[in-house]
Each structure stands twice: as C-alpha cells, then as structure tokens.
Amino acid sequence: MPRTLRRSCAACAKSKTSCDLRTPHCSRCIKRKLQCIYANEPWTAPPAAPWWESNESRSSLDRPSALTNCRFGSFDPFDSYPQTRLPREHVQHLIHSFLHKIAFQYYPLDLNAASNPFLISWWPLALRDPALFHVSLQTACLDEELLAQKGFQTSELLMADSVALLRRKVEDTSLAVQDETMNSVITLAAIEFGKGNIKISEMHVDGVKKMVNIRGGINSVRQTSPLTARMVSWVSMLVMGHPQFQTQDDVGNGDGIPPIPEWQLDSAVIYDDLFELTSIDIDYAVRNVFIRLRSVFQRAQQIPFPPTRLHDLTCFVVHRLLLSASDTSNRQSSQITECLRYAIILYMFIVQGPTYYSHVVILNKFITRFMQHLQQVETIPRERDSVDIWLLAIGTVASTGTTHYQWFIERARTVATSLQLGNWNDALVRIKSVLWLETLLSEDIFRFHVDAILRATKQTQPPVLADNNSFSLVLRHNMAP
Numbered sequence: 001m002p003r004t005l006r007r008s009c010a011a012c013a014k015s016k017t018s019c020d021l022r023t024p025h026c027s028r029c030i031k032r033k034l035q036c037i038y039a040n041e042p043w044t045a046p047p048a049a050p051w052w053e054s055n056e057s058r059s060s061l062d063r064p065s066a067l068t069n070c071r072f073g074s075f076d077p078f079d080s081y082p083q084t085r086l087p088r089e090h091v092q093h094l095i096h097s098f099l100h101k102i103a104f105q106y107y108p109l110d111l112n113a114a115s116n117p118f119l120i121s122w123w124p125l126a127l128r129d130p131a132l133f134h135v136s137l138q139t140a141c142l143d144e145e146l147l148a149q150k151g152f153q154t155s156e157l158l159m160a161d162s163v164a165l166l167r168r169k170v171e172d173t174s175l176a177v178q179d180e181t182m183n184s185v186i187t188l189a190a191i192e193f194g195k196g197n198i199k200i201s202e203m204h205v206d207g208v209k210k211m212v213n214i215r216g217g218i219n220s221v222r223q224t225s226p227l228t229a230r231m232v233s234w235v236s237m238l239v240m241g242h243p244q245f246q247t248q249d250d251v252g253n254g255d256g257i258p259p260i261p262e263w264q265l266d267s268a269v270i271y272d273d274l275f276e277l278t279s280i281d282i283d284y285a286v287r288n289v290f291i292r293l294r295s296v297f298q299r300a301q302q303i304p305f306p307p308t309r310l311h312d313l314t315c316f317v318v319h320r321l322l323l324s325a326s327d328t329s330n331r332q333s334s335q336i337t338e339c340l341r342y343a344i345i346l347y348m349f350i351v352q353g354p355t356y357y358s359h360v361v362i363l364n365k366f367i368t369r370f371m372q373h374l375q376q377v378e379t380i381p382r383e384r385d386s387v388d389i390w391l392l393a394i395g396t397v398a399s400t401g402t403t404h405y406q407w408f409i410e411r412a413r414t415v416a417t418s419l420q421l422g423n424w425n426d427a428l429v430r431i432k433s434v435l436w437l438e439t440l441l442s443e444d445i446f447r448f449h450v451d452a453i454l455r456a457t458k459q460t461q462p463p464v465l466a467d468n469n470s471f472s473l474v475l476r477h478n479m480a481p
Helices: 010-015 027-032 088-106 117-128 130-148 153-170 179-194 198-214 218-224 226-240 284-302 307-328 335-352 360-378 386-398 405-418 424-432 442-454 470-479
Strands: none
Touching: 010 027, 088 117, 088 130, 117 130, 117 179, 117 226, 130 153, 130 179, 153 179, 179 198, 179 218, 179 226, 198 226, 218 226, 226 307, 226 360, 284 307, 284 335, 307 335, 335 360, 335 386, 360 386, 360 405, 386 405, 386 424, 386 442, 405 442, 424 442
C-alpha cells in the first residue's frame, strides 16, 4: 500500500464513510465482517469494545487455525486475536512473551518450537477462544509483574475478564466441556493456588473434574486433547496435594490415566539382580511399580523417550503410588515400603523437573513424609546396603534449597562411610544398581550432592535447582516469612 497520511481504515476510506478508528478493528468493519486494515496507526483510538458487545463472529480471514512456520517474531497484520481491554501494543508484547518464553517455561520437556504443545495445541485454541486468550495473556502478564514487583494491576484486570468470559461459557453445556474451557479453568486454578487463594483454586479443580466426568473420564479427554488431559491431571494433583483421577491397570483397562506402552511389556526378569530388596517385605503395589519402572528405564537406554513420554510416565507412576498409599492407611505397612514409595515419587519429580507450574509445595510435603519413614527405618537393626545410599541420595537432591538438606547430607555421609564409598564413581555404581534413568543431565544433577556427601567438612547450602516458572516465584513469595 502506498504511503499516505490517511488514518481511517481502507474499507471506510473506500466507501467514503466515517471511521471511528477503533483498534484492532473499527466498528463498521466488525459489523459488516470486513477486512479492517489501517494504512497508518491511528494517533488516538477509542478503547475497543469488549468482544461480547461487538457483532458476533469475524470472517475466516481473521481467525487463523494455527501458527505457521513457527516464526513468532511478527504477528498477523489484521490483529486477528480476540479483543481485550488492553492497548494493542501491550497485547502484542504479552503475545510475544507467551510464545517465546511462557510456552517453553511451562513445558521445558520440549524446547522445539515445531512440537512444543503450548505452541502447536494450546495457542491455536487461544486465538479462537476469548476466555483462553485472556488466561494466556494473564500468565505472561503475571510473569512480568512478578519480576517487576510493582503490583498486579494488569493481571488482575485480565483475571476479572477471564472469569467473566468463563462464566458465560459454563452456562452453555456444549461450551462448558470444550478443551479451551478446561484449559482455562485449570490454569486459573494454578494461578489462584500460587497466590495463596486455596479455596478458590480448589473450586476451579472441582469444576474441571466435573467437565472431565461429562467427557467420559480423563482417558477420553486424552483421546482428543492429550495436552488438556495431561495438564488437568497433573496440575489438579499439585493443587489438591493428592491425585484427583484414577489410573488404568497395568494392561490399560479403565478410563483413568493410562500407562505408557513400555509399562505393559514383560518385566519379570529384571528383579533378581537386586538382592538387597528380595529379602525385604515390600507391599505388592510398590514392588510392582518398582519392577516395571526398572524395566522401563533399562529399555530407555536403548530407545530414549520422546519428549512427552517421560511426563506421561511420571504422571502415571506418581498417581499410582499415591493412590495405593491410601490403601495402607488402615493397616501396618512396612516402613521400607513407604520409604521406597516416596523415594520413587521424589525421583520421578527430579528426573522430570517442573512442568506447567511449580511443584515446590507438593514436593516439600513428600520430602517430609519421606523423612518420617526414614527415621523409622533407622531404628531397625540391619546392615546398610545400596538401597540406603540410593534413598538418601534422592532425598538430598530433592531437598535442595530447603532446611532439610543438611539432615539428608549427614545421614547419607554415615551410610557412605559404612559402605566405604571413596568417590563419585563408587557411589554411582551403587545408585545405578537400584533405580536409575540415564539422561543427559542425570549424573550432573546427582554428582554435586554426592560429592557433598563424601566430603568430610560441613557443606554450605547449594544453589536451588533452576525453576524459573512464574508460579514458583509466587509460591516462594507467599511462603516467605
């Protein structure tokens, strides 16, 4: 288009009618479903009317179904995203932040822009759904406001509009169970949890659970939207502190969280080499998980997991172990069983890392339980072995940055001395003999802490493992004295 001083949009100029200069689309173009293009940015433009006050839907040109070529540096010149009460420049800034930072921060298991689920699955839905779009902007805005520490005015405005838009959707039964709606509700649950609004957060989780039931269960949701199912099951557990959905059985029966395909393969032959556990009374539910997990990890050495497979495995294993823990509440379960249960859970959190939102609260809860059971095991006279150093190494890594770290260091040092572990390689052989997933970072994660265990002098607190999730910052802010 040739350069001009004209401020009205091309459609209004062509029809020689007055243009109200609203952005991103003038009222006349919205009403007539016309393509609204400004030759120049209006000097001043009245705030755009809320999306629900404008005339219904837009043309297909204004609603892209997906991001193309994974190039997010420039945006649709037609500004074809849902309208908000924020200035156009601010909206585009938050979009850029979501696409370049938040998507990878919330799903660090896949840093490839061509396959990251928040880019290829979530964002196309957000462009079509005003509620999810507002929620997405809110996550990016909250991240920036937390870093700036100048208040939460804009994110609170987006929260109010997000809730208003969601209320309109849940009043319509067909819209209430959409993936977009469920994604929005579970995200709001995480945001409120991070802010310390526990009751509101739990209310959102209850709401999304009803949506899942209407859809036929979490596995039915997974069939059409894997990201939604994964996020709902994982985040609802982090928020509530315990599983909100059942798991399928070992062969995949039921409507709960399914096991990964490798879980169902024969694993009976890989338990015999761990003689330390064969003579210990371990409950079947935990023993079964341990055996199958060892088999899965051994196969992963030949065929590494795809990016989402580790998350699926972690979600299934943690849910399975926590659900079976409730079965032991009315009977005496062996303390070594409970130590093994929580060590596996903590190990899965370690190898996966934070996903979607910080797991700092639930992790601290499990560390405390783990310590209680370890204290009981210490009272049982027996010879220390590889299982002991494995348990304490996991506790040491998991407790990084907490007041419990030195507690694990001291006990691990005693066991290391009794096993005559002189260096990292001595310890690594023992640890790998119990349960170990070989990854690019697995040895690096453990080596710093094992070296601290083996050194004779008292250690200072190591740096906290990286968790740049904005909701982790909220949680730490709220938990600070």
